[in-house]
Amino acid sequence: QVHLVESGGGLVQPGGSLRLSCAASGSIFSPNVMGWYRQAPGKQRELVAYITSGGSTNYADSVEGRFTISRDNAKNTVSLQMNTLKPEDTAVYYCNYRRWSAGPIDYWGQGTQVTVSS
Numbered sequence: 001q002v003h004l005v006e007s008g009g010g011l012v013q014p015g016g017s018l019r020l021s022c023a024a025s026g027s028i029f030s031p032n033v034m035g036w037y038r039q040a041p042g043k044q045r046e047l048v049a050y051i052t053s054g055g056s057t058n059y060a061d062s063v064e065g066r067f068t069i070s071r072d073n074a075k076n077t078v079s080l081q082m083n084t085l086k087p088e089d090t091a092v093y094y095c096n097y098r099r100w101s102a103g104p105i106d107y108w109g110q111g112t113q114v115t116v117s118s
Contacts (some may be wrong), residue, residue: 002026002107004095009112016076016116017083022095022109024076032099034071034078038091038114045094049080085116 008020020036037051049059049069057069066085071078078095095109 002028002099003098004107004109006093006095006109006112009093009114011115011117013086013118014085014116016051016085016086017081018085018114020080020082020093020095020112020114022076022078024095024097024107028076028097029099030073032097035096035098036069036078036080037094037096038089039094040088040091041113043091050076050096051078082114085114087116090114090116 003025004022006022007018008018009092010018012018016074030053032053033050036048037045039045047060048063049067051057051069051071053073059067066083068081091114093114094111097107100107
């Protein structure tokens, strides 16, 4: 089992910045992928960004150039630096840990609310 704890959400004005962090504990194996997803009211959960244990990253087109994902493998943490936030970034953000064992196995954090509003 893997336990994920997120922190760093909140209310920010358009154009502002927030940093989300997620700490993983439990049975951590490599290789793995850690990432962030988000779900806005009435919408499906969508990928925001992910980073592999080797450091490769991928971003949704909507956040490319504004968000930066990073990780510390020694501490089993992943962070998401969000800059130039827009109202459409408002959502619950979920940390994800994925490993493989005859198929993908996903673990999720409890979610943290990010609200971008003036």
